Amino acid sequence: MRVVLTGGGTGGHIYPAIAIGRDLQKKLPGVEIMYIGTSKGLEADIVPKEGLSFRTIEVESLPRTISLKTLRTGYKLFQGFWGAGKLLRQFRPQLVIGTGGYVCGPVVLTAALMGIPAVIHEQNALPGITNKMLARFVKVVLATFPESKKYFPDTATVEVTGLPIRPGIISVSREQGARAFGLDSTKFTILVTGGSRGARSINMAMVDVLGRLVKRQDIQIIMATGTATYEEFLTKVREKGLDLTGVHNIIIKPYLYQMEEALAAADLCICRAGAAFLSELLAKGKPSILIPYPFAAENHQEYNARAVAQKGAAVAILDKELTGEKLWGELERLLASPPDLQGMAQAAKEMGKPEALANITSVIMGIIKQK
Numbered sequence: 001m002r003v004v005l006t007g008g009g010t011g012g013h014i015y016p017a018i019a020i021g022r023d024l025q026k027k028l029p030g031v032e033i034m035y036i037g038t039s040k041g042l043e044a045d046i047v048p049k050e051g052l053s054f055r056t057i058e059v060e061s062l063p064r065t066i067s068l069k070t071l072r073t074g075y076k077l078f079q080g081f082w083g084a085g086k087l088l089r090q091f092r093p094q095l096v097i098g099t100g101g102y103v104c105g106p107v108v109l110t111a112a113l114m115g116i117p118a119v120i121h122e123q124n125a126l127p128g129i130t131n132k133m134l135a136r137f138v139k140v141v142l143a144t145f146p147e148s149k150k151y152f153p154d155t156a157t158v159e160v161t162g163l164p165i166r167p168g169i170i171s172v173s174r175e176q177g178a179r180a181f182g183l184d185s186t187k188f189t190i191l192v193t194g195g196s197r198g199a200r201s202i203n204m205a206m207v208d209v210l211g212r213l214v215k216r217q218d219i220q221i222i223m224a225t226g227t228a229t230y231e232e233f234l235t236k237v238r239e240k241g242l243d244l245t246g247v248h249n250i251i252i253k254p255y256l257y258q259m260e261e262a263l264a265a266a267d268l269c270i271c272r273a274g275a276a277f278l279s280e281l282l283a284k285g286k287p288s289i290l291i292p293y294p295f296a297a298e299n300h301q302e303y304n305a306r307a308v309a310q311k312g313a314a315v316a317i318l319d320k321e322l323t324g325e326k327l328w329g330e331l332e333r334l335l336a337s338p339p340d341l342q343g344m345a346q347a348a349k350e351m352g353k354p355e356a357l358a359n360i361t362s363v364i365m366g367i368i369k370q371k
Contacts (some may be wrong), residue, residue, distance in 0.1 A: 001368070002032045002274035005052070006107040007099030008041035009339065012123055012276040017099040018050050020121075023361045028368075034091050036107050043103075056263065059106055068181060086274050088114060095119070095368060098134065103324035105130045112137035113303055117367055121360065122276035123163055127151045128301035136316065139367055142360055147307045149180055156285035161360045162353025163279035168260040170283060177264030181251055183220050188335070190267035192223040193256065193294075198274060201322050202291055203233045206270075208324025209331060210250065219335075220249045222262045230254035268341065271314075271329070273305035279356065285349030287313065287341050294319040313348035351369050 004331050007013035032053075037043035039056045059080030071247040088096075096111040096118040097126045097340075111118045112152040114260035117137040120210035122131050123297060124147040135141050135156040152158055162291050178185035194202045194242065203225050213219055224232045233253070237244065244250055256262050263269070263284055271277060273292040281288055290308065305316040315330050334341055353359065 001028050001030070002095075002109065004024075004034050004088070004091065004093040004096040005099070006036040006104050007121075008037040008043040008099050008103045009101035011042060011046070011101035012274055014041075014043045014046050015166075015276065016121060016123070017097065018047065018052070019166075019357055020099070020364070021052060021095060022283055023357055024364065027361060027365065028352045032091075034087070036087060036103065037101075038103050040053070041042065041101065051326070054122070055087055057087065057103065057106065059083075059272055059302055063132050077106065081110055083115070083278065088116065092361070094202045095364070096123070097187055098131075098177070099123075100128065100131065102130060104280065108134050117370075118369065119364060120257065121161075121163075122148055124148065124300040124304055125307040126298055126300045126301070128297060140363055142363060144279060145304070145307050146357075147303070159359075161363065162356025164273055164357040165276075165354065166260065166284050167281045170264065172260045172264040173265055177261040177266075180258050180261035181222055181265060182248070183222075183251075183265060185265070186221060187218055187220050188267050189220040189222065189332075190268050190270065191262050192221065192270045193259075193262075193272075193277075194226055195272050195274060195277070199291070199293070200229050200232075202270065202272075202317050204236065205324045205327040207233070207236045207242075209328050210237065210244075211242055212328055212332075213214055214247065214250065215346040216240070217249060219370055220240065220250045220251075220265075222253075222256070224253055224256040224262075227254040233317055262330065265333040267291050268331075270331075273301040273308070275300075275304055279309060279353070281352040282308070282313065282348045282352035283356075285345050285346030285352060287334070287348060289315045289317060289327070289334075291317050291319055291322055303320055308348075308351065311347050311350055311351055313344050 005017040007017040050210045057080045098108040098120040108118045116359045119140050120138050121142040123144050125147045127148050134151045141158045142161045144162045149158045159330045269288040273290045290305040292305040292354050308314040309316040
């Protein structure tokens with residue numbers, strides 16, 4: 001059995017593909033897997049380290065406006081289709097699985113036109129242009145959010161499976177998480193993160209919030225500022241007149257290498273609305289205040305945030321509306337109402353799909369058995 005995985009650009013596309021590949025290796029002993037990406041994407045660094053066979057094609061995303069760059073990108077797209085066809089003919093897979101990113105377009109579409117069964121996974125509540133187009137040609141669209149189904153063609157088969165999450169997310173207990181940071185597992189803990197690169201707007205709003213919480217010994221905070229804005233954040237905190245020296249209930253780091261533990265310890269999360277981290281939040285049943293990244297492709301993070309907020313699992317604040325006062329107002333309201341937080345946690349748990357990987361491979365195994 002030979003399977004092609006393709007997806008790239010961001011970890012949100014790459015890690016689900018790797019998780020699917022690993023699960024297929026367990027369920028199909030002897031399966032051969034080839035990962036197709038680009039030489040410039042994160043996949044070129046991540047996938048080979050995972051021990052998977054990795055090949056590349058040349059392709060770029062299409063620009064939104066017509067220009068000289070459009071001609072160059074069109075040529076790259078042609079190269080992508082040619083390269084994808086060459087690799088598929090050499091490897092002769094029985095199945096192609098795409099998890100997002102512009103590299104998926106040429107690979108999945110070429111496979112479908114060659115008569116090779118293909119599957120795509122859509123992480124976001126608002127599907128991207130590529131996946132909406134590919135949905136007409138693939139066997140099944142695997143979706144994270146039920147809200148995304150309405151954006152696909154009526155002829156598409158859509159299965160809501162959820163998004164694969166890291167195994168450690170589920171297995172780490174609250175006590176283990178708190179202990180990893182030297183915190184008290186009985187105290188209310190807030191996790192703040194803007195993603196791997198941080199979020200300046202969240203950081204600046206948190207300066208004001210910290211000023212209100214610094215003396216609250218009943219509350220603990222774990223915050224990742226992002227490496228690029230760590231020093232700026234500490235400067236703003238000092239300018240605010242806050243001295244965090246010897247304050248053990250507030251932990252500020254540029255990056256969280258122990259995200260599994262941080263999430264396990266948290267009672268409430270303040271974060272962006274990327275699909276991968278949202279899936280982990282929901283699987284753990286964590287309430288959240290979501291501030292979607294305003295420059296995400298097709299504004300998909302706002303759609304993700306609204307999908308979760310409409311189910312009562314989160315509060316959504318648009319980035320352009322975010323201030324320290326507004327964030328504190330929402331936080332103060334939630335802290336004063338444990339029943340509201342409990343309701344949000346329950347709603348999150350009901351939305352969460354810790355079994356997402358099993359759901360996905362079950363659908364894939366069904367397609368394989370049809371051959």
